[in-house]
Amino acid sequence: MATATGIYHTTYQADLALRKTRAEWIRxxxxxxxxxxxxxxxxxxxxTVANQIGIAIIGAIGLNILTGHTGLISLGHGAFLGVxxxxxxxxxxxxxxxxxxxxxxxxxxxxxxxxxxGLPSLRLKGLYLAMATLAAQFILLFAFRNWEVxxxxxxxxxxxxxxxxxxxxxxxxxxxxxxxxxxxxxxxxARNLFRTGLGRAFHAVRDQDIAAAVxxxxxxxxxxxxxxxxxxxxxxxGAMTAHYRTIVTWERFTLDVSVLYLAMIxxxxxxxxAGSVYGATFMTVLPAAIQQFARNVRETIPMLxxxxxxxxxxxFGGVIVVFLLxxxxxxxxxxxxxxxxxxLWPFRY
Amino acid sequence: xxxxxxxxxxxxANGAILALAALGFVIVFKATGVINxxxxxxxxxxxxxxxxxxxxxGMHWTVAxxxxxxxxxxxxxxxxxxxxxxxxxxxxxxxxxxxxGLAFVLQGAVQxxxxxxxxxxxAFIPRGTIDLVGVPVSLNRVIAVGLAGVAFAALTLFFQxxxxxxxxxxxxxxQQAAMTVGxxxxxxxxxxxxxxxxxxxxAGVIVAxxxxxxGEVAVFxxxxxxxVILGGLDSVPGTILAxxxxxxxxxxTAGYIGGGMQQVIPFVVxxxxxxxxxxxxxxxxxxxxx
Numbered sequence: 001m002a003t004a005t006g007i008y009h010t011t012y013q014a015d016l017a018l019r020k021t022r023a024e025w026i027r028x029x030x031x032x033x034x035x036x037x038x039x040x041x042x043x044x045x046x047x048t049v050a051n052q053i054g055i056a057i058i059g060a061i062g063l064n065i066l067t068g069h070t071g072l073i074s075l076g077h078g079a080f081l082g083v084x085x086x087x088x089x090x091x092x093x094x095x096x097x098x099x100x101x102x103x104x105x106x107x108x109x110x111x112x113x114x115x116x117x118g119l120p121s122l123r124l125k126g127l128y129l130a131m132a133t134l135a136a137q138f139i140l141l142f143a144f145r146n147w148e149v150x151x152x153x154x155x156x157x158x159x160x161x162x163x164x165x166x167x168x169x170x171x172x173x174x175x176x177x178x179x180x181x182x183x184x185x186x187x188x189x190a191r192n193l194f195r196t197g198l199g200r201a202f203h204a205v206r207d208q209d210i211a212a213a214v215x216x217x218x219x220x221x222x223x224x225x226x227x228x229x230x231x232x233x234x235x236x237x238g239a240m241t242a243h244y245r246t247i248v249t250w251e252r253f254t255l256d257v258s259v260l261y262l263a264m265i266x267x268x269x270x271x272x273x274a275g276s277v278y279g280a281t282f283m284t285v286l287p288a289a290i291q292q293f294a295r296n297v298r299e300t301i302p303m304l305x306x307x308x309x310x311x312x313x314x315x316f317g318g319v320i321v322v323f324l325l326x327x328x329x330x331x332x333x334x335x336x337x338x339x340x341x342x343x344l345w346p347f348r349y
Numbered sequence: 350x351x352x353x354x355x356x357x358x359x360x361x362a363n364g365a366i367l368a369l370a371a372l373g374f375v376i377v378f379k380a381t382g383v384i385n386x387x388x389x390x391x392x393x394x395x396x397x398x399x400x401x402x403x404x405x406x407g408m409h410w411t412v413a414x415x416x417x418x419x420x421x422x423x424x425x426x427x428x429x430x431x432x433x434x435x436x437x438x439x440x441x442x443x444x445x446x447x448x449x450g451l452a453f454v455l456q457g458a459v460q461x462x463x464x465x466x467x468x469x470x471x472a473f474i475p476r477g478t479i480d481l482v483g484v485p486v487s488l489n490r491v492i493a494v495g496l497a498g499v500a501f502a503a504l505t506l507f508f509q510x511x512x513x514x515x516x517x518x519x520x521x522x523x524q525q526a527a528m529t530v531g532x533x534x535x536x537x538x539x540x541x542x543x544x545x546x547x548x549x550x551x552a553g554v555i556v557a558x559x560x561x562x563x564g565e566v567a568v569f570x571x572x573x574x575x576x577v578i579l580g581g582l583d584s585v586p587g588t589i590l591a592x593x594x595x596x597x598x599x600x601x602t603a604g605y606i607g608g609g610m611q612q613v614i615p616f617v618v619x620x621x622x623x624x625x626x627x628x629x630x631x632x633x634x635x636x637x638x639x
Contacts, residue, residue, distance in 0.1 A: 131619060135619040317456070321432060324443050
């Protein structure tokens with residue numbers, strides 16, 4: 001029951017619900033309508049962007065589980081994305097493994113790799129962990145480029161368009177449904193994860209690890225579990241990118257990608273599933289919008305259009321800095337404030 | 350034998366420069382507890398400032414270096430005042446990310462102002478070869494080691510003798526106690542960033558002199574992380590020793606194994622050190638069990 005003074009529950013069921021008020025249901029319905037309708041109205045460029053958003057959502061939720069919810073920073077998730085992409089692409093292109101099986105294998109391999117590089121987290125926190133995962137990033141990237149027998153070195157690994165249950169996924173339009181179906185499942189899974197003991201243990205580890213240990217939470221085990229779940233989701237995102245793009249090269253998994261994903265969850269909101277979605281959307285749309293803008297002004301202001309790569313970098317870095325300084329809890333918090341403003345209007349608080 | 354000596358000298362020279370690059374990082378960490386991921390880009394900015402001063406504005410190289418040092422110090426001060434100070438007391442993730450964001454802004458600004466094609470640093474550091482125990486060694490590496498040594502000596506003297514240096518050490522040791530005896534912690538923080546930027550210009554010029562003025566300078570700057578972790582993050586002697594060790598290791602790997610292995614070996618060392626001895630060779634051990 002939602003009133004002007006707050007939300008009240010009269011049954012346990014109502015208290016447990018993911019969507020508590022009618023307004024939340026209406027917003028959900030609107031989102032569903034937009035997501036279902038989008039591929040019919042978007043032009044090819046923005047449809048590709050939409051697909052990238054879907055994949056980014058999966059990866060960002062994965063990283064947020066680790067960084068936002070468990071409080072462990074990772075600068076290696078770009079490379080973990082690559083582990084998923086390479087594993088799946090190699091299995092399909094070289095060993096003729098069915099795509100679905102290959103993706104499952106890719107997730108499993110990424111879980112193992114991610115957990116291995118998560119081992120330092122048993123002893124280290126904060127900046128030391130950042131260093132350890134940074135090293136993971138460089139070591140894995142080196143493996144992608146130089147372990148030629150497996151990854152083909154600097155040559156790209158090419159896969160055919162996948163065939164799932166008899167139909168071939170080749171167009172952006174077909175991929176859209178697959179990507180957003182998976183993304184929706186991941187969102188729902190993540191929302192529910194933090195209502196279980198496992199998710200709450202992650203929060204306990206993040207908020208006060210010593211207190212968590214006192215309460216009987218095996219901190220080391222949950223840290224590794226968080227690394228496992230997080231890298232599993234990122235591996236899934238990587239494998240999907242591989243089959244969606246049908247081409248895997250090492251340039252897509254550099255340190256910049258790790259930073260991009262961290263930027264997504266900071267812009268969206270650390271420790272919030274909805275925030276991961278906002279952040280993934282924002283950080284994918286922003287460079288695409290700048291690129292479109294450059295295309296439009298190519299004739300009128302050629303100087304500006306030429307400098308687009310530099311401007312992209314400045315905007316990207318600037319967005320991270322500005323959000324950390326002025327909205328450290330991200331777009332999720334902005335949205336809360338907007339809602340509060342209208343709920344309490346005409347009063348300030 | 351000749352290869353061995355050659356590799357040793359190259360390794361030591363690169364190591365000395367690495368240590369110099371890492372020094373600014375250590376100063377900031379020691380005084381303010383901030384991990385500065387933008388240190389590599391401070392090097393890049395420094396190198397470009399000197400290049401621009403000499404080539405674009407036709408200054409004498411001494412003038413160009415002095416101007417670059419002043420601009421860099423201002424950049425350091427601005428960074429501290431407007432970006433890091435508001436985040437005092439925030440969690441580690443935010444502080445790390447804000448310096449990463451800054452790194453991207455600096456990279457973009459350099460690209461915007463000077464483009465991406467590599468440039469040659471004007472040869473104000475002589476570039477011949479000299480004979481050292483019968484092995485030809487390029488002169489600029491020897492000079493680089495000398496310059497790094499001088500910079501280190503000057504900074505050590507600063508920390509040991511000068512008022513501000515001692516204040517910085519006091520703040521690094523215990524902020525509360527330092528405030529109690531009347532040291533301005535804010536001023537020390539500002540000073541630390543200015544010094545970090547200044548040492549980055551010196552390192553950047555030396556690196557650019559060896560490898561040319563391009564984005565590679567910042568890539569070189571990323572190698573400071575293995576160095577500082579091996580050295581123990583807050584120890585100046587540790588940084589020097591670790592710089593030399595990493596330099597030698599890279600040089601020997603390049604000479605005897607090859608295949609680009611030298612790029613990744615420092616990071617393998619980094620992981621091993623973190624697993625075995627996370628506080629490095631000389632780092633202060635802060636016991637915190639989880």
